[in-house]
Amino acid sequence: MIRKIIRIDEEKCNGCGLCANACHEGAIDIIDGKAKLVRENFCDGFGDCLPGCPTGAITFEEREAPAYDEAAVKSAQEMKMREENMKDHEKVMMKEMAEHAAGHGCPGSRFMQLKQAEVDETPDSSPVSYSKPISRLGQWPCQIKLLPTQAEFYDGAKLLIAADCTAYAYANMHEDFMKGKITLIGCPKLDDIDYSEKLTEIISNNDIKSVTIVRMEVPCCGGLQRAAETALRNSGKFIPWQVVTISRDGKIL
Numbered sequence: 001m002i003r004k005i006i007r008i009d010e011e012k013c014n015g016c017g018l019c020a021n022a023c024h025e026g027a028i029d030i031i032d033g034k035a036k037l038v039r040e041n042f043c044d045g046f047g048d049c050l051p052g053c054p055t056g057a058i059t060f061e062e063r064e065a066p067a068y069d070e071a072a073v074k075s076a077q078e079m080k081m082r083e084e085n086m087k088d089h090e091k092v093m094m095k096e097m098a099e100h101a102a103g104h105g106c107p108g109s110r111f112m113q114l115k116q117a118e119v120d121e122t123p124d125s126s127p128v129s130y131s132k133p134i135s136r137l138g139q140w141p142c143q144i145k146l147l148p149t150q151a152e153f154y155d156g157a158k159l160l161i162a163a164d165c166t167a168y169a170y171a172n173m174h175e176d177f178m179k180g181k182i183t184l185i186g187c188p189k190l191d192d193i194d195y196s197e198k199l200t201e202i203i204s205n206n207d208i209k210s211v212t213i214v215r216m217e218v219p220c221c222g223g224l225q226r227a228a229e230t231a232l233r234n235s236g237k238f239i240p241w242q243v244v245t246i247s248r249d250g251k252i253l
Contacts, residue, residue, distance in 0.1 A: 004045040005065045010034045012057035019049035019058055025073045026080065041069040042076070112140050113153040136178040144186035144195050147202070154206035157182040161199070161228045162214040163221045164190075169250045170214075177214055177244070188223030195224065199231035203239065211241040217253060
């Protein structure tokens with residue numbers, strides 16, 4: 001079709017890139033130091049790129065050109081936004097890792113392995129009865145969203161993937177489930193995310209010996225179980241695993 005479209009005079013172009021930045025549709029790239037209209041179907045012919053050109057290298061012309069493809073432009077913009085968000089996320093993660101290595105950053109997200117004593121001790125170092133509860137948390141943090149995908153505490157670990165509420169509903173959570181395991185907790189309803197990708201990385205990239213999934217009987221906990229099962233399947237490993245369901249009144253079903 002014949003339509004209005006931009007024309008770039010490469011002899012006048014100094015490769016500053018202002019036009020490429022001004023083109024929200026992404027029709028222009030800088031190639032070998034020169035601006036080029038590389039996606040004619042992305043050019044809407046409105047000329048947002050014209051005012052920013054310091055050398056006057058961009059003009060309009062009417063010629064045979066493919067029609068403006070708004071759907072393709074939106075798809076490309078969404079992909080670019082996802083890539084930028086991913087880069088921003090990677091920068092944040094790298095910063096957090098650097099701060100952790102340097103001993104700085106938020107104390108709540110610093111990774112550490114916890115070594116719990118078999119018996120608790122009072123300030124005068126006198127052993128107390130086993131009837132006194134002892135924490136069996138083996139690492140920090142324990143929220144799935146905060147945990148790294150690789151860490152020393154995963155080496156040879158038995159994983160406990162538990163719904164947040166299970167520790168409140170089941171009275172003996174520490175002794176019966178957390179003891180001797182690395183604990184990962186989450187709530188797919190409140191977090192509103194799919195844990196399967198991160199869990200897949202954890203299981204795939206570490207020497208995991210077994211996986212225990214502890215969930216509540218309520219339907220929303222099915223998301224946690226499905227994510228763990230998907231991760232086990234996607235990891236390509238044959239690892240012993242089991243699912244334990246806790247009732248709302250604190251019983252094992």
